[in-house]
Amino acid sequence: MTTEAQHDTVDMMLNMGPQHPATHGVFRMVLTIDGERVIDVTPHIGYLHRGSEKLCEHESYGQVVTLFDRLDYVANLNNELAFCRAAERLMDIEVPERAQYIRVALCELNRLASHLLFLGTYAIDLGAMTPIMYGFRERERIQNLFESVTGARMMHNYIRIGGVKEDVPPDFVPRARAVLKDVRKGVDEIDRLLTFNEVFLARTKGVGVIDAATAVSCGLTGPSLRASGVAYDVRKDDPYEIYPYLGFEVPVGHDGDCWDRYYVRLLECHQSIHMVTQCLDQMEPGPTMTQRRRIARPPKGEVYVHCENPRGDIGVFVVSDGTDKPYRVKVRPPSFCNLVALRPMMRGAYIADAVAILGSIDIVLGEVDR
Amino acid sequence: MRARAGEAVVFGMIVAGLLGILGGLVLSVGALGTPERVTLEVLAQLATVLIVLFTLLAIVVLTLVWLERKQLARMQSRVGPTRVGPFGLLQPVADALKLIMKEDVAPGTSSKLLFFVAPLLVFVPGFVVWLTIPFARDVVVRSLDMGLFFFIAISVLSIVGLVLAGWSSGSKYAVLGGIRAAAQLISYEIPIIMTVLTVAMLADSMSFVVVVEAQRTVPYIVLQPLGFVVFFLAGLAEVGRTPFDVYSAESEIVGGPFVEYSGAHWAIFFLAEYVNTFVIGAVAALLFLGGWSWPFGDLPAAAGVALFLGKTYLVVMAIFWVRATYPRLRIDQLMSLGWKVLIPLSFAVVVATAVQLFYDWPRWTLPAMSLAVLAVPVVMQLRGGRRRALAEARRYAERAVVVEAKPRPQRPQEPLEPQEAGA
Numbered sequence: 049m050t051t052e053a054q055h056d057t058v059d060m061m062l063n064m065g066p067q068h069p070a071t072h073g074v075f076r077m078v079l080t081i082d083g084e085r086v087i088d089v090t091p092h093i094g095y096l097h098r099g100s101e102k103l104c105e106h107e108s109y110g111q112v113v114t115l116f117d118r119l120d121y122v123a124n125l126n127n128e129l130a131f132c133r134a135a136e137r138l139m140d141i142e143v144p145e146r147a148q149y150i151r152v153a154l155c156e157l158n159r160l161a162s163h164l165l166f167l168g169t170y171a172i173d174l175g176a177m178t179p180i181m182y183g184f185r186e187r188e189r190i191q192n193l194f195e196s197v198t199g200a201r202m203m204h205n206y207i208r209i210g211g212v213k214e215d216v217p218p219d220f221v222p223r224a225r226a227v228l229k230d231v232r233k234g235v236d237e238i239d240r241l242l243t244f245n246e247v248f249l250a251r252t253k254g255v256g257v258i259d260a261a262t263a264v265s266c267g268l269t270g271p272s273l274r275a276s277g278v279a280y281d282v283r284k285d286d287p288y289e290i291y292p293y294l295g296f297e298v299p300v301g302h303d304g305d306c307w308d309r310y311y312v313r314l315l316e317c318h319q320s321i322h323m324v325t326q327c328l329d330q331m332e333p334g335p336t337m338t339q340r341r342r343i344a345r346p347p348k349g350e351v352y353v354h355c356e357n358p359r360g361d362i363g364v365f366v367v368s369d370g371t372d373k374p375y376r377v378k379v380r381p382p383s384f385c386n387l388v389a390l391r392p393m394m395r396g397a398y399i400a401d402a403v404a405i406l407g408s409i410d411i412v413l414g415e416v417d418r
Numbered sequence: 419m420r421a422r423a424g425e426a427v428v429f430g431m432i433v434a435g436l437l438g439i440l441g442g443l444v445l446s447v448g449a450l451g452t453p454e455r456v457t458l459e460v461l462a463q464l465a466t467v468l469i470v471l472f473t474l475l476a477i478v479v480l481t482l483v484w485l486e487r488k489q490l491a492r493m494q495s496r497v498g499p500t501r502v503g504p505f506g507l508l509q510p511v512a513d514a515l516k517l518i519m520k521e522d523v524a525p526g527t528s529s530k531l532l533f534f535v536a537p538l539l540v541f542v543p544g545f546v547v548w549l550t551i552p553f554a555r556d557v558v559v560r561s562l563d564m565g566l567f568f569f570i571a572i573s574v575l576s577i578v579g580l581v582l583a584g585w586s587s588g589s590k591y592a593v594l595g596g597i598r599a600a601a602q603l604i605s606y607e608i609p610i611i612m613t614v615l616t617v618a619m620l621a622d623s624m625s626f627v628v629v630v631e632a633q634r635t636v637p638y639i640v641l642q643p644l645g646f647v648v649f650f651l652a653g654l655a656e657v658g659r660t661p662f663d664v665y666s667a668e669s670e671i672v673g674g675p676f677v678e679y680s681g682a683h684w685a686i687f688f689l690a691e692y693v694n695t696f697v698i699g700a701v702a703a704l705l706f707l708g709g710w711s712w713p714f715g716d717l718p719a720a721a722g723v724a725l726f727l728g729k730t731y732l733v734v735m736a737i738f739w740v741r742a743t744y745p746r747l748r749i750d751q752l753m754s755l756g757w758k759v760l761i762p763l764s765f766a767v768v769v770a771t772a773v774q775l776f777y778d779w780p781r782w783t784l785p786a787m788s789l790a791v792l793a794v795p796v797v798m799q800l801r802g803g804r805r806r807a808l809a810e811a812r813r814y815a816e817r818a819v820v821v822e823a824k825p826r827p828q829r830p831q832e833p834l835e836p837q838e839a840g841a
Contacts, residue, residue: 060590062590062591062594063590068672069668069669069672070669070670084594084749084750171745172669173669174669174745174746175660175661175663175667175668175669175744175745175746176660176743176744176745176746177490177494177660177741177742178493178494178742178743181494181495181496182494182495185495241743242745243807244803244806244807244810245743245744245745246799246803247661247744247745247746247747248745249806250747250748250751251745251746251747251748251751277817279817279819281819283821284819284821292823292824293823293824293825293826294821294823295820295821295822295823296821297818297819297820297821298818298819298820298821299814299817299818300814300817300818300819301814301817302813302817311810311814315814315818326823330826398748398749398750399594399670399671400664400667400670400746400748400749401748402670403669403670
């Protein structure tokens with residue numbers, strides 16, 4: 049501080065967002081900067097607050113699924129699954145095996161789509177403009193597949209309490225295989241272009257480092273946590289649906305820097321492809337909806353369920369008062385909780401790093417603000 | 419149908435105009451000698467030349483914009499502009515019209531006069547440089563003996579405009595961009611001066627024409643490859659293109675000095691950026707690729723111009739190619755690359771050239787020295803990069819947690835009835 053006083057410099061407040069190309073939506077962070085260095089950062093959220101949790105209290109259980117679609121709007125099916133699992137546990141419903149396979153296959157595809165979007169936007173944050181084109185091209189194939197299954201590209205409302213809305217179309221399996229083949233090529237293309245690019249390494253290696261202990265104490269989950277070397281994955285540690293029957297690897301980083309967070313996601317793309325392939329192999333014909341007729345009113349009680357979303361551990365807490373509407377729904381959104389780690393990561397970084405760090409946590413504002 | 423015809427007419431007019439301007443330039447500028455005194459006639463002649471040059475540059479910029487968008491699109495598996503005109507050729511014209519028709523807004527906190535002068539300060543140097551750049555031996559507005567010096571002296575002026583734009587905008591992002599621009603452009607001016615000096619030493623002249631004529635048999639890129647690489651990289655930084663687009667970084671400081679500009683004034687910045695890119699391409703073509711000359715005898719002026727433009731577009735396309743490939747450097751990395759790598763390298767180039775010339779070593783020693791220096795980073799990069807990738811892959815493979823698939827419980831023998839499926 050003494051040298052600063054000698055040079056008679058003052059810190060500058062730089063308001064980044066809510067309208068800024070690198071804040072991925074309406075996120076606002078107020079940076080305190082000294083020249084090009086970030087001294088402190090204050091995140092401001094709430095620009096996309098829609099009161100989703102409160103709205104849930106006015107909808108019947110079946111209708112709440114549509115609200116969950118709108119939380120993490122690039123991984124809609126994963127959100128639907130989280131709520132449906134909570135409601136199913138509350139009502140004690142057994143989901144048919146085929147429905148579970150369809151759910152997992154679609155969720156992994158959605159994770160793939162979400163990570164592809166991340167790879168592209170992260171490159172844009174760092175000033176490379178080509179990977180997003182590759183990412184969107186491959187994501188588009190997945191979206192088309194979703195459209196053929198659910199009839200929608202984003203707000204699917206396809207995973208329902210007790211199963212899925214309807215069986216997948218008859219040509220789903222071959223179509224999905226073709227899509228996976230193309231997507232694998234696209235992911236490799238991004239990998240070759242970006243991962244070991246000297247400039248990319250210079251911009252991401254050793255930037256935004258967060259060690260395992262701090263990451264855990266900040267409540268970081270998902271790929272951002274695994275990049276710091278903690279092998280925590282809900283699919284592995286608390287398996288749900290048919291994940292136990294799938295073999296996969298959980299990629300784990302070591303440095304906890306931006307590059308690791310990027311590379312973990314890139315490797316997860318390959319794992320998701322692998323998992324979807326297994327689902328397609330193991331899928332057998334059968335019903336896709338529970339045979340229980342009365343699924344509107346759960347008994348009194350409460351339940352907490354968590355799932356592995358593309359951005360981390362999504363938790364859903366539902367309280368039932370015995371009516372057809374939940375008494376309270378609380379979501380633990382991974383993006384929101386991951387934002388806690390923003391400040392420890394960003395202190396002392398450059399302005400350009402601030403963008404790289406924020407991009408590497410991969411937040412979705414629909415989920416942060418709810 | 420009428421729209422189609424209109425497009426064709428406009429396009430034809432542009433092509434005809436381009437050809438006419440080229441012809442006019444060839445005919446008129448050769449005749450412009452040193453006037454005894456300033457008469458109305460001389461002024462008119464000067465105005466004509468300037469207007470011709472400006473129009474020519476405007477058209478060059480329009481083609482560059484189209485070329486960049488198409489080339490980037492092809493590299494990113496897109497098709498690029500296709501709607502306006504054949505192959506989307508008129509897209510830049512449409513964009514320019516849109517920009518000119520937009521409202522010109524100045525922020526309330528800006529210093530209005532400086533704010534509106536700054537774009538011109540950036541544009542004029544890039545424009546004036548063209549007065550001395552020869553398209554072919556006789557196709558030049560003014561062939562100066564100190565052409566290389568003139569180029570350096572004039573092109574460095576655009577820094578003032580960028581800093582002024584950043585400062586006068588009254589916006590923090592713009593100020594940051596302006597300061598970055600000052601630091602970046604001043605740093606990268608030195609390698610440019612040094613490599614240009616090398617060329618001047620080799621040709622024993624600072625006139626563009628002499629430099630090009632000296633490359634009739636062997637272009638200087640063969641003699642001094644390292645010099646070309648340094649010039650190309652520093653040139654990228656000079657015009658603020660990827661990976662050195664630090665001062666206008668779109669995703670960090672949202673366009674830097676340009677963030678508050680709109681409409682016609684933004685269009686002038688845009689024009690300046692492309693004119694400057696073309697200047698770097700043209701100077702690289704003249705200094706290192708042999709300009710309008712080729713080893714097989716003399717070419718007619720028109721063919722020379724075409725050859726020169728071809729080489730220029732080649733360099734410019736390489737600049738666009740880099741843009742499609744690389745992320746952006748950070749400001750500190752940019753500065754250390756400039757001061758710790760490019761400036762020492764450019765001094766090495768000067769020293770090597772001087773030694774070769776002074777001791778009259780055979781000519782092949784120069785490219786040998788140059789390539790030897792160039793090989794060090796290339797080999798280090800290639801080997802280091804591969805080793806790094808392999809090590810990284812190994813570390814990840816070691817740490818990855820493998821989750822084995824459990825065997826699936828046997829399903830009941832009789833599958834459920836299909837009508838229950840949709841329940």
